[in-house]
Amino acid sequence: MSDRFISIEGIGRRFPAPGAGTTTVFEDLWLSMLRGEFLCMIGHSGCGKTTVLNILAGLDAPSSGAVIVDGQAIEGPSLDRAVIFQSHALLPWRTVIGNVGYAVSSKWRNWSAAQVASHAQKFIELVGLKGAEHKRPAELSGGMKQRVGIARALSIEPKIMLMDEPFSALDALTRGTLQDEVRRVCQETGQTVFMITHDVDEAIYLADKIVLMTNGPGAVLAEIVENPLPRERSRNEFHKHPLYYATRNHIIDFLVSRSRTFIEETRGTYDSRNVAVVRPGLPEPMIARANDPSAKSKRGQQAAAH
Amino acid sequence: MRTATLTGRAAVVSFALLFSFLLAWHLATRGSGTTQHMDPEYAKLMGATATQGKSAMPGPIDVGAKLWEHLRRPFYDNGPNDKGVGIQLAFSIARVLTGYLLAMAVAIPVGFLIGMSPLMSKALDPFIQVLKPISPLAWMPLALYTIKDSSLSAIFVIFICSLWPTMINTAFGVASVRREWLNVAKTLEVGTFRRAFTIILPAAAPTILTGMRISIGIAWLVIVAAEMLVGGTGIGYFVWNEWNNLSITNVITAILMIGLIGMLLDLILARLTRLVTFPE
Numbered sequence: 001m002s003d004r005f006i007s008i009e010g011i012g013r014r015f016p017a018p019g020a021g022t023t024t025v026f027e028d029l030w031l032s033m034l035r036g037e038f039l040c041m042i043g044h045s046g047c048g049k050t051t052v053l054n055i056l057a058g059l060d061a062p063s064s065g066a067v068i069v070d071g072q073a074i075e076g077p078s079l080d081r082a083v084i085f086q087s088h089a090l091l092p093w094r095t096v097i098g099n100v101g102y103a104v105s106s107k108w109r110n111w112s113a114a115q116v117a118s119h120a121q122k123f124i125e126l127v128g129l130k131g132a133e134h135k136r137p138a139e140l141s142g143g144m145k146q147r148v149g150i151a152r153a154l155s156i157e158p159k160i161m162l163m164d165e166p167f168s169a170l171d172a173l174t175r176g177t178l179q180d181e182v183r184r185v186c187q188e189t190g191q192t193v194f195m196i197t198h199d200v201d202e203a204i205y206l207a208d209k210i211v212l213m214t215n216g217p218g219a220v221l222a223e224i225v226e227n228p229l230p231r232e233r234s235r236n237e238f239h240k241h242p243l244y245y246a247t248r249n250h251i252i253d254f255l256v257s258r259s260r261t262f263i264e265e266t267r268g269t270y271d272s273r274n275v276a277v278v279r280p281g282l283p284e285p286m287i288a289r290a291n292d293p294s295a296k297s298k299r300g301q302q303a304a305a306h
Numbered sequence: 307m308r309t310a311t312l313t314g315r316a317a318v319v320s321f322a323l324l325f326s327f328l329l330a331w332h333l334a335t336r337g338s339g340t341t342q343h344m345d346p347e348y349a350k351l352m353g354a355t356a357t358q359g360k361s362a363m364p365g366p367i368d369v370g371a372k373l374w375e376h377l378r379r380p381f382y383d384n385g386p387n388d389k390g391v392g393i394q395l396a397f398s399i400a401r402v403l404t405g406y407l408l409a410m411a412v413a414i415p416v417g418f419l420i421g422m423s424p425l426m427s428k429a430l431d432p433f434i435q436v437l438k439p440i441s442p443l444a445w446m447p448l449a450l451y452t453i454k455d456s457s458l459s460a461i462f463v464i465f466i467c468s469l470w471p472t473m474i475n476t477a478f479g480v481a482s483v484r485r486e487w488l489n490v491a492k493t494l495e496v497g498t499f500r501r502a503f504t505i506i507l508p509a510a511a512p513t514i515l516t517g518m519r520i521s522i523g524i525a526w527l528v529i530v531a532a533e534m535l536v537g538g539t540g541i542g543y544f545v546w547n548e549w550n551n552l553s554i555t556n557v558i559t560a561i562l563m564i565g566l567i568g569m570l571l572d573l574i575l576a577r578l579t580r581l582v583t584f585p586e
Contacts, residue, residue, distance in 0.1 A: 057489075057493055058492075058493070059489055059492060059493065076492075077492040077493045077494075077495060078493075078495065079493075079494060079495050081493070082493065083489070083490075083493045085486055085489070087486055089484075089486035089487060089489065089490050091487060091490070091505070091508070092584045092585065092586050093508045093509075093584040102504070103494055106494035106495065106496050106500075136584070136585065137586075138584070138585035138586060156494070
């Protein structure tokens, strides 16, 4: 039990439906995360991903069940859990350093202004915004704004980072750079990260585990895909890894068809507390070649290990 | 001319309009020469209107001369019925500012409360809806009866009329602070007071200032009418007194002054609004 840093225990969320009755977003959701783990949640719009994140953040409360973080049930927002918002949510009347400093002074309330500024400065430099400290959000590009959001979240040195589609509003190039930086920073600081995304490649590049949700309402957590790629991966190389396409295809297949039919197919056998853990293996031709003794390679060993 | 800026060209048009207006005014009110031959002593008695065909309406030159006279000696005091226009304006401005500041001290906190609490918003709504459309002057008899002081009654009327636009705008601004900014405060465990001053106030400030700008405009409109009723001092009283003196020149001069001060008050609030407005 001690290795479970975050434990989501049978949470459900229901809203009163217009008219009579209730709409169930999801029900009986179980999920646990280890310390330092990077988890991505993928699912179609309306499956309740953001609701799960809001519950983890303490901004929303589950209708049933509980979430336990580091041995304590979540009862509201906490400085231990930092949120990076999709819309960056910077305060437009404050400068970059003012925005980061606001978070810093919220965490360490008796710090002097100089202490706050130097701590904020450290994180602004970490996300590569040195020189833009005194600009207001309106003067920054979308990518720079999101960097400020990341710096703000990191500056309070949280135990967990919660990211709600942090890069979805950015252009492809900026997104790539920011993914690299988030990856670097999270590895350096050993952050535990829960991230929502729509981007399959982003999930494969960043995550240790990818959680697949079925379509809502009444969504369930279908499976947990363990990322077979090595922890050390680079943007230039990760899509050339032999297991990349197997993983990608598995997730895409799920999103395209199985997310709709999963509940029907597994009726009676589905156990919300023991969701299937999938580790995509080598695609068929690769396995065939791996079994060929003449081509016995590192890849083959991996497949065998699997 | 072709390279002139828009402001420059607008200024040219403005001056042209002003000049043609003054010219038309001058031509319409000037004398048409001797209309009737009469005994000079009798003519003096009859005045220029009857003898020279001059309009009873003063021309721009008369008003200009009067204006100059007032501007040269704005603060003289020859007793209750003859004070400089500067003194009268100072009385009016003092009343407006007192009533206005008192109103702000009530409207902004109450607006905050309404904006932050859906319960208070619903509970206070019927009162505001009924009180808001009441003409501020309708309160005057009640104020005179209870306060028993005409000057304080005028301040009360200013207070009551400046209250509503600021209160309603504050409530609206506070209620429509972006959810994500409030969520930022929540995730940072910011307390209610700090949240009110560091998130809600700066976010709602432009809307609040817009309400304050509407309020000062209304207050300045109402003070003239209020002072006509209560009498004694103030620019409203001055206008009415000069009407009783049949000094149309003074009335026009006062109207011009009222317009200029009103513009100045609005300009100050517009500046303040720009100070707190943030680009998104």
